[in-house]
Amino acid sequence: MAVIRLLELLILMAALAGFAGLLLRRNLFLKVLAMDVLGSAVVALFVLLAARSGLRSPILPRGADPADLGRAALDLADPIPQAVILTAIVIGLSIQALLLVVITRLARIDPCLDVESFEPRQRP
Amino acid sequence: MSASLSLSSTTLVGWLLAPYLAGFAVALLPVLTAPLLLLNCLSTAVLGIWALLGGRSLPLQLVGDYGVSLSLDPLAGWFLLLAGLVCLGVGLEAWRQGWDRIGWLLLLVLLGALNISFLSTDLISLYVSLEVVAISAFLLLLKEASPDGGWIALRYLLVSNTAMALYLIGAALVYAQSGSFRFEALAELPPGAPLAFVLVGLLTKSGVFLNGLWLPRTHAEAPAEVSALLSGVVVSAGALPLLRLEQLNEAIQALIAPVGLASAALGVLYALVVSDAKRLLAWSTLAQMGLVVLSPASGGLMALSHGLAKAGLFLSARHWPGRSLQGWRDRPLAWSLQLPLWLGALSIAGLPPLLGFIAKKQLLSGLAPGPAWLLVALSIGSVAIYARLCGAPLRWSPLPPLCWGALLLALPLLLGAPVAIAAADWWSGLLQGLATLLLGGLLHLGLERLGRADRLALPQLDRLPDLLGGLGMVGAGLVVAMATSAADAINAGGH
Numbered sequence: 001m002a003v004i005r006l007l008e009l010l011i012l013m014a015a016l017a018g019f020a021g022l023l024l025r026r027n028l029f030l031k032v033l034a035m036d037v038l039g040s041a042v043v044a045l046f047v048l049l050a051a052r053s054g055l056r057s058p059i060l061p062r063g064a065d066p067a068d069l070g071r072a073a074l075d076l077a078d079p080i081p082q083a084v085i086l087t088a089i090v091i092g093l094s095i096q097a098l099l100l101v102v103i104t105r106l107a108r109i110d111p112c113l114d115v116e117s118f119e120p121r122q123r124p
Numbered sequence: 125m126s127a128s129l130s131l132s133s134t135t136l137v138g139w140l141l142a143p144y145l146a147g148f149a150v151a152l153l154p155v156l157t158a159p160l161l162l163l164n165c166l167s168t169a170v171l172g173i174w175a176l177l178g179g180r181s182l183p184l185q186l187v188g189d190y191g192v193s194l195s196l197d198p199l200a201g202w203f204l205l206l207a208g209l210v211c212l213g214v215g216l217e218a219w220r221q222g223w224d225r226i227g228w229l230l231l232l233v234l235l236g237a238l239n240i241s242f243l244s245t246d247l248i249s250l251y252v253s254l255e256v257v258a259i260s261a262f263l264l265l266l267k268e269a270s271p272d273g274g275w276i277a278l279r280y281l282l283v284s285n286t287a288m289a290l291y292l293i294g295a296a297l298v299y300a301q302s303g304s305f306r307f308e309a310l311a312e313l314p315p316g317a318p319l320a321f322v323l324v325g326l327l328t329k330s331g332v333f334l335n336g337l338w339l340p341r342t343h344a345e346a347p348a349e350v351s352a353l354l355s356g357v358v359v360s361a362g363a364l365p366l367l368r369l370e371q372l373n374e375a376i377q378a379l380i381a382p383v384g385l386a387s388a389a390l391g392v393l394y395a396l397v398v399s400d401a402k403r404l405l406a407w408s409t410l411a412q413m414g415l416v417v418l419s420p421a422s423g424g425l426m427a428l429s430h431g432l433a434k435a436g437l438f439l440s441a442r443h444w445p446g447r448s449l450q451g452w453r454d455r456p457l458a459w460s461l462q463l464p465l466w467l468g469a470l471s472i473a474g475l476p477p478l479l480g481f482i483a484k485k486q487l488l489s490g491l492a493p494g495p496a497w498l499l500v501a502l503s504i505g506s507v508a509i510y511a512r513l514c515g516a517p518l519r520w521s522p523l524p525p526l527c528w529g530a531l532l533l534a535l536p537l538l539l540g541a542p543v544a545i546a547a548a549d550w551w552s553g554l555l556q557g558l559a560t561l562l563l564g565g566l567l568h569l570g571l572e573r574l575g576r577a578d579r580l581a582l583p584q585l586d587r588l589p590d591l592l593g594g595l596g597m598v599g600a601g602l603v604v605a606m607a608t609s610a611a612d613a614i615n616a617g618g619h
Binding site for chain 1: 289
């Protein structure tokens with residue numbers, strides 16, 4: 001159990017690092033990469049969550065009766081978080097792609113992609 | 125439609141899928157655009173009315189116990205009605221602007237995703253539908269973007285996706301503690317980190333307080349039709365889940381209420397000083413969303429009255445002679461633009477007998493005296509905000525620019541009138557309304573005399589670090605509030 005706690009801590013630190021990068025980096029491209037770090041930490045959190053009940057992939061052996069798995073069911077990973085995070089990975093990938101497309105368009109305004117050059121000058 | 129009419133789950137699933145099918149059909153065969161859009165918007169609105177009149181909730185569980193859980197209940201009915209009407213109004217105006225097939229595809233996909241987000245009662249279905257809402261709204265923002273528009277759209281998706289990543293962390297923690305992703309599982313947990321993460325995500329989506337700092341600039345810079353969609357319905361996709369959580373657990377309502385009131389105060393304050401008409405409308409949205417999330421009893425009606433009024437105002441904004449509030453009084457407006465402007469403004473300010481008045485009365489009746497007085501003060505502020513827009517002189521012209529979408533959205537605001545007039549305390553309500561109007565007018569005149577733009581310089585709050593910092597600050601604030609209330613409970617138990 002101690003290993004899981006340690007991994008959990010590492011994952012939350014990765015999420016925090018992603019958020020800090022998003023906040024502190026000035027380059028737009030690095031900001032989007034930092035968002036990806038945050039997203040990857042979330043994926044890792046779900047995978048870790050699924051691994052609490054076991055490490056083997058939750059796939060039934062051929063011909064096995066789902067009602068009578070016996071000892072084999074004991075070390076299977078939880079399929080629910082894995083299924084959920086698969087959707088989130090796809091969504092994350094598509095959003096990442098869309099953001100990168102817009103960034104290539106914005107690079108025509110400022111090739112250095114410094115966030116400050118896109119911010120408004122006027123008051124609220 | 126009679127309330128006894130039963131609705132099978134197959135019909136419901138078919139209705140949920142219809143906008144997506146229609147969207148892709150429209151992209152392939154543009155001839156079908158008008159009938160399919162009309163059909164989808166009307167069926168959404170009719171289903172909303174049906175849910176409101178039926179008064180029962182119709183739960184639906186798809187793909188097993190851990191699958192998608194949906195619920196069609198009266199609370200969702202308000203939001204469905206709003207989505208149907210706003211998409212119809214925006215569709216009318218977009219038709220006259222000559223949108224291409226990609227625009228129609230995005231509008232229909234947005235409607236479909238909104239419908240699912242209004243019905244879903246588990247964290248993961250809600251996550252997926254909110255992300256589809258965000259992506260289609262982002263593409264709509266980008267479609268007619270000015271050179272500056274790319275940055276606005278990128279900022280929107282960046283903030284929204286960060287908020288949703290935090291929301292997913294919350295969902296994972298809920299599953300770790302209770303083994304389920306349903307709203308009930310979250311509401312039953314003791315308050316703590318899972319709730320804080322989920323709330324940060326949803327508050328960002330609904331544009332409340334510091335989490336909603338992305339909202340004013342995004343809504344103000346978008347093209348008129350997209351602003352109407354964003355301010356009218358897209359933000360309420362985040363508000364409805366908050367209301368559902370408040371319904372399930374009173375402690376969550378006590379946690380969100382101060383954030384909502386703070387949002388209302390912040391929005392009113394900024395809307396009083398900005399110098400741009402669309403920016404004023406957008407800050408007012410931030411204020412009104414704060415009021416929507418205050419109470420689940422009045423939240424639905426509040427969201428409907430605000431969404432209709434604000435979408436109508438944004439739609440008519442395309443025909444305004446200019447956006448600057450400097451010299452607004454010197455530029456006359458035709459009656460066809462004045463009508464939605466006045467109706468929307470008076471309804472948002474909560475004056476009888478419009479729909480906004482009924483919503484505000486319902487909200488006030490459920491509040492403690494302290495917040496109720498604050499709300500009255502905020503109503504006076506709202507009157508002063510909209511007095512800035514209603515000051516334009518009237519121009520008579522034989523062929524005024526007719527804005528059918530805005531008129532369509534403004535007229536339902538009048539439908540509340542018979543209910544308001546039939547109520548027992550109609551005269552006292554009218555007197556209160558007139559008093560609010562008078563005080564708001566005086567406040568407006570006082571601020572004009574002061575020369576607000578020069579003297580009342582507020583800090584600029586809509587740069588990217590502010591938006592992300594706001595997320596972090598509200599999250600930390602929620603955790604602290606929960607920890608102190610838990611400590612109080614332990615102390616009270618100890619004595």
